[in-house]
Amino acid sequence: MQPETATTPALEATVLVSVGRHPVTGRARRADQDARGVELAKSLPNARVGLLYAGHLGSDNESALRGYLGMGFETLSLLEQPEGADVLPALAEALEASSPQLVITGERAEQGEGSGLLPFLLAERLGWPLVTSLAAVESVENGQATLLQALPRGQRRRLKVRLPALLTVDASAPAPRQSAYGPSRRGRLDTRAAEASEDTAWAEWQVQPARKRPKRLKIVKATSARDRFKAAAAKAEGGGGQVLSDVTPEEGAEAIFKLLREEDVLR
Amino acid sequence: MSEVQRRDPRREWIARNRLHPQHSEVMAELGRGAASEWMGPHGVLRRNPHAVGFTGPNGVKRIDRSGAQQGVTGGGASAAAAQQKPRVEISDPAFSVVVVPDMAGGRLSGHDRDLLGLARRLADADDQAPGAVLAVVFGAHKESGFEEAGIDRLLHLESSDVTGYAPEARLSALGMIDMAWSPRHWLLPDSKLGGGELGRRLAARLGERPVAGVWQVEADPGQATGWRCITRGAAESLDIQRELPRIALALAECAEPVSDIRHAATPVALPEPLPATLSRIEDLGQVPVDPAGVALSEAEFILSAGNGVRDWDGFHHTAEVLGATEGASRVAVDDGYMARDRQVGATGTWVTARVYIAVGISGAIQHLQGIQTCEKVIAINMDPGCDMFKRADLAVVGDSTRILQALVARVQQSREEQRDAA
Numbered sequence: 126m127q128p129e130t131a132t133t134p135a136l137e138a139t140v141l142v143s144v145g146r147h148p149v150t151g152r153a154r155r156a157d158q159d160a161r162g163v164e165l166a167k168s169l170p171n172a173r174v175g176l177l178y179a180g181h182l183g184s185d186n187e188s189a190l191r192g193y194l195g196m197g198f199e200t201l202s203l204l205e206q207p208e209g210a211d212v213l214p215a216l217a218e219a220l221e222a223s224s225p226q227l228v229i230t231g232e233r234a235e236q237g238e239g240s241g242l243l244p245f246l247l248a249e250r251l252g253w254p255l256v257t258s259l260a261a262v263e264s265v266e267n268g269q270a271t272l273l274q275a276l277p278r279g280q281r282r283r284l285k286v287r288l289p290a291l292l293t294v295d296a297s298a299p300a301p302r303q304s305a306y307g308p309s310r311r312g313r314l315d316t317r318a319a320e321a322s323e324d325t326a327w328a329e330w331q332v333q334p335a336r337k338r339p340k341r342l343k344i345v346k347a348t349s350a351r352d353r354f355k356a357a358a359a360k361a362e363g364g365g366g367q368v369l370s371d372v373t374p375e376e377g378a379e380a381i382f383k384l385l386r387e388e389d390v391l392r
Numbered sequence: 393m394s395e396v397q398r399r400d401p402r403r404e405w406i407a408r409n410r411l412h413p414q415h416s417e418v419m420a421e422l423g424r425g426a427a428s429e430w431m432g433p434h435g436v437l438r439r440n441p442h443a444v445g446f447t448g449p450n451g452v453k454r455i456d457r458s459g460a461q462q463g464v465t466g467g468g469a470s471a472a473a474a475q476q477k478p479r480v481e482i483s484d485p486a487f488s489v490v491v492v493p494d495m496a497g498g499r500l501s502g503h504d505r506d507l508l509g510l511a512r513r514l515a516d517a518d519d520q521a522p523g524a525v526l527a528v529v530f531g532a533h534k535e536s537g538f539e540e541a542g543i544d545r546l547l548h549l550e551s552s553d554v555t556g557y558a559p560e561a562r563l564s565a566l567g568m569i570d571m572a573w574s575p576r577h578w579l580l581p582d583s584k585l586g587g588g589e590l591g592r593r594l595a596a597r598l599g600e601r602p603v604a605g606v607w608q609v610e611a612d613p614g615q616a617t618g619w620r621c622i623t624r625g626a627a628e629s630l631d632i633q634r635e636l637p638r639i640a641l642a643l644a645e646c647a648e649p650v651s652d653i654r655h656a657a658t659p660v661a662l663p664e665p666l667p668a669t670l671s672r673i674e675d676l677g678q679v680p681v682d683p684a685g686v687a688l689s690e691a692e693f694i695l696s697a698g699n700g701v702r703d704w705d706g707f708h709h710t711a712e713v714l715g716a717t718e719g720a721s722r723v724a725v726d727d728g729y730m731a732r733d734r735q736v737g738a739t740g741t742w743v744t745a746r747v748y749i750a751v752g753i754s755g756a757i758q759h760l761q762g763i764q765t766c767e768k769v770i771a772i773n774m775d776p777g778c779d780m781f782k783r784a785d786l787a788v789v790g791d792s793t794r795i796l797q798a799l800v801a802r803v804q805q806s807r808e809e810q811r812d813a814a
């Protein structure tokens with residue numbers, strides 16, 4: 126409503142959403158990473174956010190999709206696809222037609238093969254740069270976005286990427302807001318027909334509920350019985366550590382400092 | 393001085409003749425006083441059975457067959473053992489298996505070693521036509537054990553455009569490798585340390601459907617590639633059994649790491665230099681994060697306090713200066729000095745830090761359990777006999793307050809020097 130927002134063109138962002146699976150009950154729900162992606166897009170200043178889903182619309186996953194509408198959206202674009210179809214061509218065509226500046230996705234689907242490949246294939250097909258494991262978008266200006274990428278061990282890296290770009294969201298991105306029931310009922314699913322392409326390879330694979338992975342055994346390769354016994358009875362010990370006794374605090378601190386330097390943990 | 397070793401036949405003869413009056417002098421000169429085993433001039437292991445054993449308290453000769461005695465005289469026995477692993481050289485490989493390890497912290501991780509073990513299984517399946525394992529390492533590294541990990545060829549790329557976060561430049565390097573070696577298999581770790589991302593980019597670029605989350609691979613003559621695999625799908629809730637495609641992203645513990653052979657790890661180079669790529673992603677470097685905000689279980693650097701900390705303000709100040717995440721032993725938590733979520737150990741958090749500093753912690757088993765996977769442990773304690781010192785890589789005996797003060801002063805001094813130099 127403010128005059129400034131009317132003059133600067135809005136940033137077009139599309140979030141690709143999917144139907145998730147509750148880890149305990151197995152029921153359909155908002156996919157966690159996709160919901161984080163929606164939250165991230167909503168927090169962008171001056172952005173026009175659209176939701177896009179390609180897949181099958183059934184009675185069980187409609188409520189899951191409406192969960193995204195409950196985050197403050199009026200419509201969700203839905204590309205109708207048969208169950209188990211390869212949704213890549215349909216998504217690529219839709220994105221080429223609407224040409225948004227930013228496309229945000231989760232890292233891996235919670236159903237189906239879940240190989241996490243879709244954003245990469247989409248980026249390759251559209252010829253856009255792709256940034257993975259996004260934690261936050263710091264700013265978008267002059268056709269470039271400054272992003273924070275989540276690294277393991279809670280670290281962050283700052284990247285600058287030219288738009289249009291594809292971003293995948295990490296689990297450390299801000300938690301999604303709750304879905305409000307009223308808006309989720311009132312919102313519209315804007316269904317469009319799209320060309321479907323069958324995923325033939327998937328049909329050939331054997332799929333079963335996940336088995337527990339066997340625990341790795343500690344294999345002791347010893348030549349004598351004594352070595353085997355020692356290995357089995359050994360206490361977990363680093364051994365061979367350096368002990369500094371009778372040193373002044375300064376000498377001790379110097380030794381610790383050297384080790385910290387070697388390990389490169391001091392910033 | 394000449395490098396040529398000269399033999400002295402007379403001395404050798406005396407050394408063999410243990411009844412010779414000068415025998416013990418010559419043996420001492422040769423540096424194997426009471427050695428029972430030594431390497432002869434022709435590479436044959438020689439033994440002196442009379443030097444084995446010792447005279448027991450009752451004057452009876454005893455032989456300790458535990459190997460402890462040899463260990464003493466051997467000297468550097470473990471280094472020798474590494475050398476003695478049989479070395480395998482594959483000079484004319486029938487095909488190649490390319491592995492791109494993560495090299496987190498500049499070293500091969502356990503995940504990388506498992507992956508190399510899997511690569512060896514794929515390469516060595518046929519005795520008649522063995523394949524070579526080619527490892528691609530980007531950027532500087534600190535690893536010295538490439539040979540023991542089972543690598544035949546090592547391609548080390550360290551030009552400035554592939555170091556740091558450079559997925560596009562690395563991808564074009566992998567594309568060149570694909571052209572030059574046309575590998576039969578591509579193996580990458582399905583991890584968040586970069587392997588998972590690079591592997592997927594590679595598959596998208598080459599236009600092949602890869603497999604992600606592989607945790608088991610078995611030979612299967614019924615498949616076109618001769619292998620089938622089991623992978624995790626749908627947020628870890630499905631197992632998918634399928635043919636192993638050319639590009640595979642494997643989970644940790646997908647195979648046993650190589651343990652008892654060495655490979656050549658011959659350095660190789662790309663046939664032509666890397667083309668300059670125009671990156672659309674610019675790396676602006678790592679951002680300092682608030683160490684207190686990092687979850688204890690995934691913190692890289694932890695400063696942990698126990699009952700031996702007297703000056704708590706000084707401790708918090710040290711953690712701030714070092715940029716370390718704070719941890720605590722149970723006693724420090726129970727006494728109310730630290731929050732419950734900072735407790736390390738069996739009933740607290742199991743930490744995975746690369747460097748763990750234990751200040752005034754005695755090293756109770758419940759605490760040590762929590763730091764099992766830490767790489768380097770530094771202990772500061774007054775008691776030189778405490779259990780923490782047995783686990784520590786570096787132990788300093790002394791008062792915690794004064795050592796922490798000295799450490800803070802040392803770190804600040806070096807930072808000032810850096811600032812002055814800059």
Ligand SMILES: Cc1cc2nc3c(=O)[nH]c(=O)nc-3n(C[C@H](O)[C@H](O)[C@H](O)COP(=O)(O)OP(=O)(O)OC[C@H]3O[C@@H](n4cnc5c(N)ncnc54)[C@H](O)[C@@H]3O)c2cc1C
Nearest residue numbers: 698699700721722737738739740752753754756774775792
């Ligand atoms: C079921 C159960 C579960 C437990 N779970 C945990 C757990 O998860 N985590 C945990 O930590 N503990 C746990 N404990 C407690 C554990 O057994 C020990 O009691 C506890 O770890 C000891 O803590 P501490 O080393 O800080 O204290 P102490 O054992 O009192 O050791 C203090 C050390 O500080 C040294 N010291 C004293 N003054 C100074 C000084 N001025 N400068 C330098 N050094 C000094 C002393 O020499 C001593 O070694 C558990 C116990 C039980 C029974």
